[in-house]
Amino acid sequence: MEKAKYIWFNGELIPWDEGHVHLLTHTLHYGLGVFEGIRCYNTPKGPAIFRNKEHIERLFNSAHIVRMKVPFTREELRKGMFQCIQANDLKECYVRPIIFYGVGAMGLNPLNNPVDVAIICWPWGAYLGEEGLKKGIRCKISSFTRHHVNIAMTKAKVCGNYVNSQLAKMEALEDGYDEALMLDVDGTVTEGSGENLFIVRKGVIKTPPVIGVLEGITRESIIELAQDRNYPLREERISRDELYISDEAFLCGTAAEVTPIREVDRRTIGAGQPGPITRHLQEAFFKAARGEDPRYEKWLDYVE
Numbered sequence: 001m002e003k004a005k006y007i008w009f010n011g012e013l014i015p016w017d018e019g020h021v022h023l024l025t026h027t028l029h030y031g032l033g034v035f036e037g038i039r040c041y042n043t044p045k046g047p048a049i050f051r052n053k054e055h056i057e058r059l060f061n062s063a064h065i066v067r068m069k070v071p072f073t074r075e076e077l078r079k080g081m082f083q084c085i086q087a088n089d090l091k092e093c094y095v096r097p098i099i100f101y102g103v104g105a106m107g108l109n110p111l112n113n114p115v116d117v118a119i120i121c122w123p124w125g126a127y128l129g130e131e132g133l134k135k136g137i138r139c140k141i142s143s144f145t146r147h148h149v150n151i152a153m154t155k156a157k158v159c160g161n162y163v164n165s166q167l168a169k170m171e172a173l174e175d176g177y178d179e180a181l182m183l184d185v186d187g188t189v190t191e192g193s194g195e196n197l198f199i200v201r202k203g204v205i206k207t208p209p210v211i212g213v214l215e216g217i218t219r220e221s222i223i224e225l226a227q228d229r230n231y232p233l234r235e236e237r238i239s240r241d242e243l244y245i246s247d248e249a250f251l252c253g254t255a256a257e258v259t260p261i262r263e264v265d266r267r268t269i270g271a272g273q274p275g276p277i278t279r280h281l282q283e284a285f286f287k288a289a290r291g292e293d294p295r296y297e298k299w300l301d302y303v304e
């Protein structure tokens with residue numbers, strides 16, 4: 001990865017190379033921490049964080065779900081992000097706030113540990129590759145089942161939830177695919193290892209409801225962009241075979257942005273290249289994020 005110069009840690013900027021934690025950091029052992037993935041895009045009016053309010057809200061909701069007390073306010077974290085982006089002289093970057101239990105008491109009760117907060121920013125290019133963004137990626141239905149809603153709290157972006165994603169991702173890559181798609185316990189399609197899924201079939205855009213999948217902020221943006229363009233859209237369960245016969249499919253997320261899917265399990269999706277609705281929404285998304293469409297300026301939080 002590309003390093004930056006500073007990290008925001010508990011309210012102060014520290015040099016990147018000093019961003020260490022103790023080996024008894026509770027979250028390192030047991031995975032109870034919450035985080036966000038946010039992107040800052042360069043716009044004609046300078047760098048702006050895309051949908052920052054919604055990301056900060058989800059971070060606090062994640063903490064609320066797992067009963068973590070955040071020792072900073074929403075506004076302090078927002079200012080911390082600005083500080084971090086400016087100190088690193090970045091125009092476009094990924095922003096990773098993480099709230100974790102530090103050192104205090106081992107054992108499964110996390111509540112006797114201090115809560116630490118870091119904000120890390122670094123330049124991060126196309127998550128699934130430049131070529132993937134343009135031509136589409138190849139996905140594999142994972143042999144790993146997605147979380148059951150009462151096993152992992154899937155509306156919370158909890159560190160430990162990502163073990164399931166990592167198992168699926170490694171398997172997909174080792175089997176020669178770009179990304180994994182996971183089925184829930186009932187066998188319906190949920191999401192990628194770190195992205196929400198959309199399909200297009202017979203002119204209707206469909207995405208699985210947010211039960212058992214992360215309530216993606218890019219997903220929400222895509223829904224709004226699609227509705228503003230009068231595309232019929234339904235949030236409904238999607239079966240594996242419906243995915244195979246969809247006309248178009250794409251993944252979306254902060255890191256993955258809008259990445260078309262051209263193949264699933266060796267079955268070509270549509271014409272084997274990004275379809276027209278996918279391309280239209282991808283373009284609309286990038287224009288909105290880069291401040292090139294005034295209708296969506298409400299989504300931009302300018303770094304000041």
Ligand code: PPE
Pocket residue numbers: 036037038165191192193194195196213214215216217218219252253254255256
């Ligand atoms: N589902 C999952 C499981 C997920 O992790 C993400 C984000 C999404 C959907 C899309 O959510 P949103 O970013 O709000 O649109 N995954 C983050 C982590 C990527 C990583 O490798 O780290 C991200 O995209 O930032």
